[in-house]
Amino acid sequence: MAEEGETLELYNLHYSDLMTLSSSLDQFPTSYENNExxxxxxxxxxxxxxxxxxxxLAITGVPxxxxxRPTLLPMAWKLALLNNDDRKRVLKDHxxxxxxPLKNIDRTVSPFAMQLKYNLNPDVSNLCNKNHSETDGFSSDTxxxxxxxxxxxxxxxxxxCMIELGLRLARVCDKIIGGHELEQSLLESHSAKGRLIHYHSVIDNLILQASNKARSKTKKTERTSSNHSxxxxxxxxxxxxxxxLTDPMFMLAPENNxxxxxxxxxxxxxxxxxxxxxxxxxxxxxxVMVKASYGSFIVQVGESGDILSKGKLRATLHSVCRPKGFENVCRETFVVFLQPSWSKTLYVYDFSVESSSSNGEDSRICDEDDGQQEPSSDIGKLVPPLxxxxxxxxTFAEFSRETTKQYYGSSGLQSKR
Incomplete structure (x- = not known):
C-alpha cells in the first residue's frame, strides 16, 4: 500500500479520564460541567x-x-539476532x-511471548502504578x-499495566452499551497473552544469513531480501x-555494519x-495509515469484542507494512491480547454479522456481490469470512482454533506467508 496515502490520527484518551470513567460508581462524583x-x-x-x-484509539498519559517502554522494546531486536542456543537459554530463564520457528533465518518477524496471569476484583487494580519487579520476577533474572x-x-x-488499560476500557464500553459482558468476559479469563515483537529490517535477515553460513559450512544459503513482501x-x-499495543519504536542499524x-x-x-x-x-x-502519539498505547477491537457487544464495537481489519527504501530500519512493539475465557460461549448477534458493515463490503461477510471493491477485494481474499x-x-476456544486454521493452516489462505 502506498505510504503517501491517507493517514488516520488516532483519538487520544487520557489515562486520567479513563480512570474517572471506569469508576465503579454509576454517577460521577463531579460537578455538572465536568459531567458534561x-x-x-x-x-x-x-x-x-x-x-x-x-x-x-490511543491512550496517553499512562504512569x-x-x-x-524504552527499556523493554530494544530487547526485541537483541533477542531476534542472538544465536539460537543463547536465545533459547535467555527465553527459558525469563x-x-x-x-x-526462530530457526527460520528468512522470517520477517520474531515474537517472544508469555502468558500473563491476573486475578482482579471488580474494582480493577491500579496496575500501572505498581512495580512488581521485586516480588514477581524470576530468580534467574540476576x-x-x-x-x-x-x-x-x-x-x-x-x-x-496494559491489561489494566484494556479492562478499564471494557468497563467504560459496558457502561455505554449496557450490561457487563465485555469486562466480565475478561475477568473470567484471568490471563492475557503478551508478545514482544521485532519486525526485521532487510539488514537483520542478511545478518541471520551470514551467521547461519558461518555455523554451517555444509549448507549453502542464498536467500535474498527479494523474497520479502x-x-x-x-x-x-x-x-x-x-x-x-505500544506505540512502536523504530531502530536504525548502521548500513556499513x-x-x-x-x-x-x-x-x-x-x-x-x-x-x-x-x-x-x-x-x-x-x-489508511495509523498515526499515534509518541509513548501512547493503541487499543483496537477484536472480533470477540465485536460479537460480545452485539456489533456496538467494530473489529479492526489491519496489517503492518514495511517502510520503502529503508533497509536498515526495524520496528519494535509490545502487544497484549485480552481474550475471553476459552469456555466462553459466543453467539451470533441478533441482527447478524452481515449487518455489522455499514456499506455491505466488509470482508468478513459471506456475500455473493461481485461489485467493484478497490482495494478491499484483494484484501478480502486473504481474510476468511467471519x-x-x-x-x-x-466456545471461544473453538472459534480461535477455527480462525487460526483458516488463516494459517495447511490449507489456509495465508499459510505460505
Whole structure:
C-alpha cells in the first residue's frame, strides 16, 4: 500500500479520564460541567470504537510507561539476532517462548511471548502504578546477560499495566452499551497473552544469513531480501476482545555494519511519521495509515469484542507494512491480547454479522456481490469470512482454533506467508 496515502490520527484518551470513567460508581462524583465533559469523552470513545469509527484509539498519559517502554522494546531486536542456543537459554530463564520457528533465518518477524496471569476484583487494580519487579520476577533474572537482566520483570510490569488499560476500557464500553459482558468476559479469563515483537529490517535477515553460513559450512544459503513482501504482517482481524499495543519504536542499524550481530542501534523517528500499522477503513473502503502519539498505547477491537457487544464495537481489519527504501530500519512493539475465557460461549448477534458493515463490503461477510471493491477485494481474499469461522454457540476456544486454521493452516489462505 502506498505510504503517501491517507493517514488516520488516532483519538487520544487520557489515562486520567479513563480512570474517572471506569469508576465503579454509576454517577460521577463531579460537578455538572465536568459531567458534561465526561459525557463528551464517552461519546467520542464510541464514535471511534463503534460501527461508524475505525475500531481503535490511543491512550496517553499512562504512569510508568515512559520508563518501561524504552527499556523493554530494544530487547526485541537483541533477542531476534542472538544465536539460537543463547536465545533459547535467555527465553527459558525469563519464562518466555515463541509462536514462530526462530530457526527460520528468512522470517520477517520474531515474537517472544508469555502468558500473563491476573486475578482482579471488580474494582480493577491500579496496575500501572505498581512495580512488581521485586516480588514477581524470576530468580534467574540476576543470572542473565546484562542486557536481558530485567527482561522477565519488565515484560510483566508493562504487560500488567496494559491489561489494566484494556479492562478499564471494557468497563467504560459496558457502561455505554449496557450490561457487563465485555469486562466480565475478561475477568473470567484471568490471563492475557503478551508478545514482544521485532519486525526485521532487510539488514537483520542478511545478518541471520551470514551467521547461519558461518555455523554451517555444509549448507549453502542464498536467500535474498527479494523474497520479502511489502508487508511485515499480513491482513487479519484479531479474534480477542481488545488488543493493546505500544506505540512502536523504530531502530536504525548502521548500513556499513550490517554483517555484525552486535552492531549498535539507535532509536529513530518513523520514516514516514506514522506507525506502519494500517487499517482498511470500512466506511471509506480504503487503506489508511495509523498515526499515534509518541509513548501512547493503541487499543483496537477484536472480533470477540465485536460479537460480545452485539456489533456496538467494530473489529479492526489491519496489517503492518514495511517502510520503502529503508533497509536498515526495524520496528519494535509490545502487544497484549485480552481474550475471553476459552469456555466462553459466543453467539451470533441478533441482527447478524452481515449487518455489522455499514456499506455491505466488509470482508468478513459471506456475500455473493461481485461489485467493484478497490482495494478491499484483494484484501478480502486473504481474510476468511467471519461467517465461515463462527458458528452460533461456539466456545471461544473453538472459534480461535477455527480462525487460526483458516488463516494459517495447511490449507489456509495465508499459510505460505
Amino acid at each position: 465533559y465526561l459525557e463528551s469523552v464517552m461519546t467520542t470513545i464510541m464514535k471511534n470504537l463503534g460501527p461508524s469509527g475505525p475500531g481503535l 510508568n510507561a515512559s520508563d518501561l 519464562g518466555l517462548g515463541s509462536d514462530v 543470572e542473565s546477560p546484562c542486557e536481558f537482566k530485567n527482561l522477565g520483570n519488565t515484560f510483566k510490569d508493562l504487560g500488567n 511489502d508487508l511485515w504482517q499480513q491482513w487479519h482481524y484479531d479474534y480477542g476482545v481488545f488488543t493493546v 550490517g554483517s555484525s550481530q552486535s552492531c549498535d542501534r539507535k532509536e529513530c523517528e518513523s520514516p514516514s511519521g506514522h506507525t506502519y500499522l494500517q487499517i482498511l477503513d470500512p466506511n471509506k473502503n480504503r487503506v 461467517c465461515d469461522r463462527l458458528k452460533n454457540g461456539m
